[in-house]
Amino acid sequence: MTSFDKELEKQLKETGNRLLNPPSSIDDLFILLDEIKNLLTYVEQAPSKLMRDALLPLVKALITNKLLRNAEMDMKISVVSCITEITRITAPDTPYKDEQMKEIFQLIVAAFETLSNLATHSYTKVVSILDTVTKVKLP
Numbered sequence: 001m002t003s004f005d006k007e008l009e010k011q012l013k014e015t016g017n018r019l020l021n022p023p024s025s026i027d028d029l030f031i032l033l034d035e036i037k038n039l040l041t042y043v044e045q046a047p048s049k050l051m052r053d054a055l056l057p058l059v060k061a062l063i064t065n066k067l068l069r070n071a072e073m074d075m076k077i078s079v080v081s082c083i084t085e086i087t088r089i090t091a092p093d094t095p096y097k098d099e100q101m102k103e104i105f106q107l108i109v110a111a112f113e114t115l116s117n118l119a120t121h122s123y124t125k126v127v128s129i130l131d132t133v134t135k136v137k138l139p
Helices: 004-018 026-040 049-062 071-092 099-112 123-135
Strands: none
Touching: 004 026, 004 049, 004 123, 049 071, 071 099, 071 123, 099 123
8 A cells, every 4th residue: 555545535434424513604614525526536446445434534525415505506416426426436335225316316417407507606617527527437
């Protein structure tokens, strides 16, 4: 394991634990989710057990009602952007139960429906979700 991987694991655990107790400021929450999304892009599909363990706080935090069922579509898109990365990382296994995955896929479809509006705050995140979905490698 490289020092980069060790540092990445550490940062994933830290941000996951921070997300379990999310900031009250919506702006700070967006910043934290952007940081998480960025970190997740460095994790390869089918990671080591240590890396999977480092992801557990994030997997748990992202599915909470406060995040996944947030009233703001931009927030939902930021959350789904992170979940899509986790789904890529854990594929072909799913990180959540079937009912939760159904809800996540519904949010992904809802996010794709916003693609026609280039002026939205989340346009680049939706494009990123689409890109991540296309990168999933199945055996």
